[in-house]
Amino acid sequence: METKQFRTMAEYRQDLTEDPARGIWDLIVAGGGLTGVAAAVSARRLGLRVLLIEKAGFLGGAPGTMLINPFMPYSTTVDGRRFELSRGFFSELRTMLKELGGYEDGREDIHEEYLKLALDRLVQREGIQVLFHTVLCGIEKDGETIKSVQAVTKAGVLTFSGRYFIDATGDAALAVMAGCPYHLGREDGLCQPMTLCFRIGNVDIPVFQKNRQAMQEKYRELQKEGKIRNPREDVLIFNTLVDGVLHFNTTRVVKHDPTDPFAVTEAEMIAREQMFEMYDFLKNNCPGFEHSQLLYSAGEIGARESRMSDGEYLLTETDLRDCVKFDDAVAAGNYDIDIHNPEGSGTSHYYFPAGTWYTIPYRALQPKNADNLLVAGRCISSTHEAQASYRIMPIVTTLGQAAGTAAALAAKAGTGVKQVDVRLLQDTLKENGAFIGI
Ligand SMILES: Cc1cc2nc3c(=O)[nH]c(=O)nc-3n(C[C@H](O)[C@H](O)[C@H](O)COP(=O)(O)OP(=O)(O)OC[C@H]3O[C@@H](n4cnc5c(N)ncnc54)[C@H](O)[C@@H]3O)c2cc1C
Numbered sequence: 001m002e003t004k005q006f007r008t009m010a011e012y013r014q015d016l017t018e019d020p021a022r023g024i025w026d027l028i029v030a031g032g033g034l035t036g037v038a039a040a041v042s043a044r045r046l047g048l049r050v051l052l053i054e055k056a057g058f059l060g061g062a063p064g065t066m067l068i069n070p071f072m073p074y075s076t077t078v079d080g081r082r083f084e085l086s087r088g089f090f091s092e093l094r095t096m097l098k099e100l101g102g103y104e105d106g107r108e109d110i111h112e113e114y115l116k117l118a119l120d121r122l123v124q125r126e127g128i129q130v131l132f133h134t135v136l137c138g139i140e141k142d143g144e145t146i147k148s149v150q151a152v153t154k155a156g157v158l159t160f161s162g163r164y165f166i167d168a169t170g171d172a173a174l175a176v177m178a179g180c181p182y183h184l185g186r187e188d189g190l191c192q193p194m195t196l197c198f199r200i201g202n203v204d205i206p207v208f209q210k211n212r213q214a215m216q217e218k219y220r221e222l223q224k225e226g227k228i229r230n231p232r233e234d235v236l237i238f239n240t241l242v243d244g245v246l247h248f249n250t251t252r253v254v255k256h257d258p259t260d261p262f263a264v265t266e267a268e269m270i271a272r273e274q275m276f277e278m279y280d281f282l283k284n285n286c287p288g289f290e291h292s293q294l295l296y297s298a299g300e301i302g303a304r305e306s307r308m309s310d311g312e313y314l315l316t317e318t319d320l321r322d323c324v325k326f327d328d329a330v331a332a333g334n335y336d337i338d339i340h341n342p343e344g345s346g347t348s349h350y351y352f353p354a355g356t357w358y359t360i361p362y363r364a365l366q367p368k369n370a371d372n373l374l375v376a377g378r379c380i381s382s383t384h385e386a387q388a389s390y391r392i393m394p395i396v397t398t399l400g401q402a403a404g405t406a407a408a409l410a411a412k413a414g415t416g417v418k419q420v421d422v423r424l425l426q427d428t429l430k431e432n433g434a435f436i437g438i
Helices: 009-018 034-045 089-100 112-126 173-177 205-210 212-224 261-285 317-321 384-390 393-413 422-431
Strands: 024-030 050-053 075-078 081-084 129-131 135-142 145-153 156-167 182-184 198-201 237-239 246-248 293-297 307-309 329-333 337-340 347-350 358-361 373-375
Touching: 024 034, 024 393, 034 050, 034 089, 034 112, 034 156, 034 393, 050 156, 089 112, 089 393, 135 173, 156 173, 156 393, 173 307, 173 373, 198 261, 205 212, 212 261, 261 293, 317 337, 317 358, 317 384, 329 384, 329 393, 329 422, 337 384, 373 393, 384 393, 393 422
Parallel strands: 024 050, 024 156, 050 129, 156 373
Antiparallel strands: 075 081, 135 145, 145 156, 182 307, 198 246, 198 293, 237 246, 329 358, 337 347
16 A cells, blocks of 8 residues: 655654745644545545644544444435435445445444544545644634644644634534634533443344343333433444444433533543443343443543534524525435434434435535634534434535535635635535535
């Protein structure tokens, strides 16, 4: 494999002192989740010099940091045949993962270690500069134009200058620092619950499957008796690609603000108690778990929802239910509006009829008060209800591709991101395999 070496700290300093222009990136992407990687790769392939900063020590975001698995559904049926709505870079990602053994046709489970490896190789091959263990902590802005970002790194706080920026942090962290308007969760400020995902190994899975229904009944019985404190209405379990290992997306912490460090700390501790409660319950009550072993939990509690940009267009539940086909559509989806109750028990769903899909307009990626910034991923401009559908991994990946492509077109034209020729953006996305829904 041909790889491009990353720069050293000494080379970075040399660039800045000898030729300050070389220290200005065409594009800086904050957040190396699936959104950020899709954005970085798409922009790089269109010729930009890209810096991708990520607070973790790997790429991929939620599947690695929060142990999220599997890919939620991203297809519908048209003329009796499977019709994929998330394509382009997302299809490429599935192929890369499959080649490594981290994904199989016919099931949507992903192995996060193979994902990390696939993305490492990809960014090296493409010549994208990545910085791990680098936390965005400030910005410098001149009027509506962001000039640079500051980040806490292993070498202290460094400043990185850029011409364009993409906020792929999931929390709209860069947009908030840039003074762009945003909101948190639904109208009363509550967000979908947070969940600490975990894995249990050495499960006799055929025996568990036979007894799955009885397990759910027992769970509800003990919950009614107050012996289970987790407010979730049932036990949410997925398979994994590893023999005997099950994935649990079932802890539930409500009424904790995912952007408040005190609340998040408390949420981690509550969720950990729930994980042990769940493991005890399964081991002591459920056939198939007699010899099971608790393996590990995610390094970070999972936030389904937090801050969302209030951008040039606010995508709503009505837009989704009406399957509006926006003129400036850049992505499409039909995952159900899947709302885990922000206040306690229960999960509501609105399922889209077969053969239908909604679109996501480019304006929802454009924050107000900034002319060289795009917001992509789970924090684009939308309501709580709309976010409950497009937040899944396949769709956010397509939003990343759209943002990276738009930044590259803006750079080529020398304009702000809001002046991008939308037809050219749509054509470029289609040329690169994307389905934009119109
Ligand atoms: C509990 C839970 C269960 C879910 N289940 C599923 C599922 O089964 N299937 C599915 O498809 N989707 C699921 N989702 C949704 C999906 O995983 C996420 O919405 C999606 O992965 C978000 O992608 P993203 O790239 O926008 O954000 P993220 O994946 O969160 O990536 C953001 C990245 O930015 C980095 N970052 C954040 N702040 C900073 C900063 N200040 N400086 C530097 N880096 C920063 C983070 O470390 C992270 O890597 C689930 C989500 C949760 C929380």
